[in-house]
Structures are given as C-alpha cells and as structure tokens.
Amino acid sequence: MDYVRDHLEYLEQRRREEHKEMLEKSGAVVVELAKRKPTIRRNLQFAKWADDQKMDPAAIRNEWNAAKLGPPVGKGDPGIQVVKQGIRAARKYLNELAARGFSLTAEQVLERLPQ
Numbered sequence: 562m563d564y565v566r567d568h569l570e571y572l573e574q575r576r577r578e579e580h581k582e583m584l585e586k587s588g589a590v591v592v593e594l595a596k597r598k599p600t601i602r603r604n605l606q607f608a609k610w611a612d613d614q615k616m617d618p619a620a621i622r623n624e625w626n627a628a629k630l631g632p633p634v635g636k637g638d639p640g641i642q643v644v645k646q647g648i649r650a651a652r653k654y655l656n657e658l659a660a661r662g663f664s665l666t667a668e669q670v671l672e673r674l675p676q
Contacts, residue, residue, distance in 0.1 A: 591658065591663070591665070591670055591673040591674060598654065600647065600650070601651070601674070602631070602671065602674055603625070603630070603631050603647060604647035604650045604654070605651045605654070605667045605670055605671050605674075606625070606667075606671065607621050607625070607647040607648050607651060608648050608652060608655070608667040609666075609667040610624060611648050612666070612667060618641040618645050618648075619641055619644075621644045622634045622636075622640040622641060622643070622644050651667055654670075655667065655670065
C-alpha cells in the first residue's frame, strides 16, 4: 500500500512541476499570439467575468463601462453583442494557446500580457 501512496504522491508532484514549467514558458507565446489582437485584453476580461463570476453579457457590459478599463461598450443590445463576440474571441484565443500546449485560464493570460 505504501508503494501506491508514494507513487501517487510522485505523480502529483510531477504534475505540479510540469504545470509550473508550462506557466514559466507561456509568457512569450501569450504575447506572440496577442500581437495581432488589439482588443484581446478586453475580451479576456469579459471571459474572466463570465467564467469566474458567472456574469451575463449585460452585467459584463455594465461592469466594463463602470470600471472604465478601456473604451466604453455601447448601450443596449449592440453592447451585449460586442460582449458576446468578445467572449467568443477570448475562448478562441485560449484554445489557440491550448493547441500549443499552454492550458491557461483567462486570468492567467491577463497576468502575462504586457500593460
């Protein structure tokens, strides 16, 4: 039984080390993929709020405009559509990163993007 426990502990330690290495290497790839995406920071913030805080598009639009993190998003349905498109674009970007071996959340990517 000790073998199984020790083996599982080793596997968990190895997984943590690999995850740490992946995070360390991800910075350059994040920046490279974001170069051609001028609104990626906004879109990732939308995705972060949608995923972490379970906000709907209207609440995200209102939060974005209240926080004044960038140019305001339009009012009404056009603003909601901008948020929906932004969330889709952010998820596409996260999938591109995952395809390159970097499984990151929107929050982790935001931390790695230059200001």
